[in-house]
Amino acid sequence: MMVESASETIRSAPSGQNGVGSLSGQADGGGGTGATGTAASGPGRDAVAAPDSNGEMSPAELLHLQQQQALQVARQFLLQQASGLSSPGNNDSKQTASASAVQVPVSVAMMSPQMLTPQQMQQILSPSQLQALLQQQQALMLQQLQEYYKKQQEQLHLQLLTQQQAGKQQPKEALGNKQLAFQQQLLQMQQLQQQHLLSLQRQGLVSLQPSQASGPLQTLPQAVCPTDLPQLWKGEGAPGQPAEDSVKQEGLDLTGTATTATSFATPPKVSPPLSHHPLPNGQPTVHTSRRDSSSHEETPSSHPLYGHGECKWPGCETLCEDLGQFIKHLNTEHALDDRSTAQCRVQMQVVQQLEIQLAKESERLQAMMAHLHMRPSEPKPFSQPVTVSADPFPDGLVHPPTSAAAPVTPLRPPGLGSASLHGGGPARRRSSDKFCSPISSELAQNHEFYKNADVRPPFTYASLIRQAILETPDRQLTLNEIYNWFTRMFAYFRRNTATWKNAVRHNLSLHKCFVRVENVKGAVWTVDEREYQKRRPPKMTGSPTLVKNMISGLSYGALNASYQAALAESSFPLLNSPSVLNPGSTSSLLPLSHEDMGAPGEPLPSNGSSSPPRLSPPQYSHQVQVKEEPAEVEEDRRPGVPLGPPNPSTVGPPEDRELEEELPGEELS
DNA sequence: TAGTTTGTAAACAATA
């Protein structure tokens, strides 16, 4: 990404010795707050189609705006439809259906069609209930759809008229583009409507009967289609302006307005083999499906492009007495030519776009439903950390989707004071570090946030370094890996590299809790948990029970894994207690320090016993074996042998005694 | 108010 390359640029700049790099880093840090590429490339569907800086709206922007509005309403409708499956509405059809005393469970009502299959519904409801419900929902949805699309199209029509009046002095071509955009918007709504109904039909919620298929679906466009709309397509294909060009233009507009439809940038290069009336083969459009499902089967005298005595070709409302006349009209007016091909392409793009948008909206809806569904089991936002991939964060919950399915809102995560947000000058994070939740859970919770938002994490360098190290199975990292962890986890650390890297190195050297170990591969850094705990004595202001739990939690939470492995054989009384010797509880608490235990009042990880152990005992032993040529290096660097370098042979009873002496006292002080 | 902790900057040395 841009950010990476930018940071690499800074990094490659002369930095280390003379501090030149740090100067550049400072200048960088002081100024461009939030103007980084991270923010721009952040999660977001909002990052699409940035509007022009000029005040006037281009047709593409207008179209985009309208698409957004339409989608918004459609989304609401979808949600409404999902939640209102049996909600006691005031609808007429609903009331008629309620005569059959259909009582649908609330749980059913809360489910979306995506969540509740017809089979499940059949299990829940009796056949009569099911049928009544289906009929009722069908009528309700059709009516709602009708109303909704009517409204939207009326609105469009109004806007179109306004545009026409305003654009009277404008060149005809520009006006044509706008009209085309409007027409396309209209088409999109039609398609959305049809597609929605089709999806409902697929799910068995709506049985698209022929009469209904040709009812609202076909009457709607007609009912609300403004009289001047048919001229749009005709005008668009007027002589002197090749339809292909306008479509290309439109294709560009689509590219600009499509949210994620990258395929629009490359419209189909080969014109699909067009016959006179059918749509292109293989095109998964609603037209095709609808034709297959309804029109062709039951009424051979009908045509998907013909309804209510009108030609349903986009933009054409030519009145045709009968089907024969319509066919004639179709063959003459909509024959295989450039214009028809172009219109067909537009339609294809419309359908494509709608499919993508529908998929996105469905995905969003499912994520929302999933989120709402799991909410009751989510007692406290911060007390229950969430799993992030393989991170060894203590948890026991299902991680809510943080990917595209659930876009991360770049808001300040809860619990962060304003001080945690980076601003000018050095950030003094102690307050936030003190008040914030445990770093692991906080990180887990806001992993995506910190990853994408250019926000300074409210943790000290020491705690971050420790977290980085503890996240690895080996509990050791090279300096460069620590760097990478910082940049990977935090967008904030993708800039000012000289500054924070210096700080990292400084912290590594400064704090005794970070132990440098010579490995075969080179030097790696480990965490001496005991030293880390010493660093900042916890404040035991909670209830006696809390303090007690805290102490016991600390007793093994603060221990390095390897050290625990060694201690497992020792006679250390506390560690020999059943709870401590329980591999499950031990491992689940392993990454926690007193800081991770949270501030007083926060739930202790004792309730994390239900969460699965994060590391298996073999992993501990794996950690033990890491350092091959260590001990002497350690000893002459640090006065006391850290428990970080986990060689069982070097870790012995003296350590145990030391721990036995120090631990309770230091934690209680 | 003094001491501590933390962040930042910088100088310097060792090493790849």
Add this chain to the structure above:
DNA sequence: TTATTGTTTACAAACT
């Protein structure tokens, strides 16, 4: 020679 890594000192700000 250069970049990276590691150590150390100094200073300022926030906090205890």
